[in-house]
Amino acid sequence: MSQELVKCPCCDKMVPANDMELTYRKPDPIASMDADEIEERCKYSSDYYVCDDEYFYIRAILPLPVKDSGREYCLGVWVQVSEKSFNKIWDLWDDPEQDKAPPFKGGLANNVHLNSESINSEIELQLIGPTSRPRVSLVDTKSTIYMEQQCGITVHRASEYSDLCRN
Known part of the structure; x- marks a missing residue:
């Protein structure tokens, strides 16, 4: 089965249109722990981590518009929020009207590859529905990924992110 290829507007290279999206399995501070330490110090599910009853992480998506395609490339990231x-997020998690809640402030809990230091970049987390991961909007204008979210990325850049999934 062949995959559709599209021409990247920045380099004219043909790249796969529907690449896998880069996803971080854990917040970076948790990923640096060994399995025993995680079991001892953390409560977690596929949606959250709580470490030492002091650090609170939520799994989310960080959408990047893909130029000239009408689609988004979504990075699977973790954000740190206050207790x-x-x-409040936990109380709203299954609420069908959670999208009406104002955004939550927090910090990016992953150092997104291919970007300058993005960990701890200021973000806003928006709940969008009980069957969808919350969406992240970068607020930190000094982060290179902020510019990617504001201005969009090329298909080639999306492919570079996806290549990290295969390494």
Whole structure:
């Protein structure tokens, strides 16, 4: 089965149109722990991590518009939020009207590859529905990934992110 190829507007290279999207399995501070330490210090699911009852992480998506395609490339990331925000998010998690809640402030909990130091970049987390991961909007204008989210990325850049999934 062949995959559709599209021409990248920045380099004219043909790249796959429907690449896998880069996803981080854990927040970076948790990923640096060994399995025993995680079991001892953390409560977690596929949607959240709580470490030492002090650090609160939520799994989310960081959408990047792909120029000239009408689609988004979504990075699977983790964000750190305050305990108060975490508890409010938890209360709203299954609420069908959670999208009406204002965004939550937090920090990016992954150092997104191919970008300058993005970990701890200021973000806003928006709940969008009980069957969808929350969406991240970068607020930190100094982060290179902020510019990618604001201005969009090329198909080639999306392919570069996806290549990280295969390594």
